[in-house]
Amino acid sequence: MADEIKTFKVTIDNITIDVPVGTTVLNAARQIGGDVAPPAMCYYSKLQGSGGKCRTCLVEVAAGSTADPRPMPKLVASCRTTVMDGMIVKNITSEKVKDARAGVVEFLLLNHPLDCPICDQAGECHLQDLGYEHGKAGTRYEFPRRTFEKEDIGPYIQLHMTRCILCYRCTYVADQLTEKRVHGILDRGEHAEISTYISKAVDNEFSGNMIDVCPVGALTDKTFRFKNRVWFTKPVDAHRNCDTPGCCGNTTLWLRGEEVYRVTARKDEWGEVKSYDGKPGWICNTCRFDKKKTSDWTIEGITKVNRHSVISQGKYDGLVMPKETIQKVMGGREPKLLMNIHDESEVNDPKIYLSEINGPAHSRNFEN
């Protein structure tokens, strides 16, 4: 049979699955889902050539393949390593990986300003999630954090270079989505920065997607700047017939009452834009920045939020709980809880759906 897709068997954290030849370890782990999927700050499946830079997705390869079962000497970047038949990968079951990952998180946060309280990305920031899941409580860095000269890159996008983790995703967006890239990485090492060539404005119909791919608050929406916190807004799926070629017209509107605060592309559980008919669902700047009325859109219903912890705290109807894989990783053994937080505090008792509350949540909403 010529059509038969050849598959490889790969074992990640004691869970074995079959994946097509050429799949990366990271994508195989994402098929399993849950905690087994390594975090990825720079890899973006819809952007060719991305990945390999942030080193948060490092995994241990305990056996290379059935043919050559030797372990790999170093931890490998799972986003850029393709699976071999019979490969055994350790992610959360490896002490080496946990140690290295904690190190990478510390490095990424070393010069990060930690200005989450005033950052528009807060609540949907991958670095927040990463720090929460894999980082340590404090930093051991005692020197002044690096700063950059402020730069204006146009009317729509706000650049905060101090927050940047140099994932290079936005340069790939500019390379692969737009005609001509006008921004890039200047300088090297610690001083490397995202910038435009001689303060040129980033101006083209798809530049707004740079905001969506940015894992941190380095590139944020100027039209949404300081307007609201993402967890106070209500995300709904909407679409419109957009005549910009290449724009899919499918978006998420972030509402407060009838007011559209922000428009973004729709994202999947890994924080990447969803695909439509096999093509990434990028949206144009007209949809993103100019259509800020509900009358511009056909609203489909509440967005299924399933990744970002803070947004999902809003308890929307469409909340999809992340897949739980721990029991499988531990060979069927159930994890032992030290304490069930729901037993301890009524505030955390999920009886009230925040989406049903009109306006911001208040303590009296919890008084029964």
Add this chain to the structure above:
Amino acid sequence: MAKKLLLDKVHVPGIRSYEVYRKEGGYRSVEKAFRLTPAEIVEEVKLSGLRGRGGAGFPTGMKWSFLAKPEGVPRYLVCNADESEPGTFKDRYLMEFIPHLLIEGMIVSSFALGSNVSYIYIRGEYAWITDILESAIAEAKQNGWLGKNILGTGFDCELYVQRGAGAYICGEETALIESLEGKRGNPRIKPPFPAVKGLWDCPTVVNNVETLAAVVPIINEGGEAYSKIGVGKSTGTKLISACGNINKPGIYEIDMTISVEDFIFSDEYCGGIPNGKKLKACIPGGSSVPILPANLLLTTAKGEKRMMNYEGLSDGGFATGSMMGSGGFIVLDEDQCVVRNTMTLARFYHHESCGQCSPCREGTGWMERILKKIESGKGEMKDIDLLWDIQRKIEGNTICPLGDAAAWPVAAAIRHFRDEFEWHVLNPDKCLTENFGLRHYADPIHVTVTA
């Protein structure tokens, strides 16, 4: 006198010019190579046991045989002349004084690998050597050694010199390829390796200057004869660029059968330490390899004399050994401060990190700041452990070896000279005016005798 293969003609007046070089037997290897098939040349190089002279010491013949050879796709040979490692200056000497040797080696290697266009990627700071190489290439072309249908064999080969723009990282082979393509010099993520997808996505071999020059004597004398020089897996001769506190700094060609002690103290080579000072430490292979204290430098942990070759210098692993590296031999006498020396190296790696992957981008700067703090007498005991932890988290977790190169010197300095770091912390005022000195670093090592 040890046998010299690369530098035996270097003192002939006018050797830089084609006429003198040819009269002294130059370009013989090209004539001989054209009588062989490319596969036979690769076989000769394999037989010679030549190991890459750029630092990693990977067998050159093996590297060449990995080169993918798909139909209809050009292959490239790139000479890595981006010699920027602190302490290493052997390629500069070779290219400056006997440029035709490199060109000869490149013609033979290009023929062996089937590369019709080969490049020399030279360090930007070697501006004047670019001119030397370019005029040598013009001379070679005039005399029919380059261009179309060389010596009537039907083999075409063009040689181009490309200057770098002053980045150490471009000495890493994939960063070099990126830079050669006109892009930002960021190392690529491997695999794919350059042997499969290198320059312009075509199969590429990147070799060091000295490696390519060594192909000339291999072809002239035969791979087997070459493999008899030296010892074990360290065959042939190696250029060592010696510097630091020695009487006679410079370039030495050694046949890898002498001991480190002889190399430092004999009059034929470094000629000992000046001003009657004592040897304290040495970085035997360029700034990225681990530093060794005098006792471990001269004798291995087993109590044997340490030899100047790949196996000898790496005897004992990183716990008690070091590496041959690129042959940048830096000697420190008793007046040198290891903390300061380590800080200088950390500053270098901080400055040269490309900033692509997080551990190296953030970690190198952090290490430099902590070392600066300790060096200026403001350090705390916990900083030493912190340094150790940082280097541990950089090493092996980066895209390219620059992360390792930044981590190893710090690791080795703490491993062998922890006392000196602690002394800096405990004597914050004294360390600004005095040095720790030699102390016990040259004391004989206790060797456990097993029955």
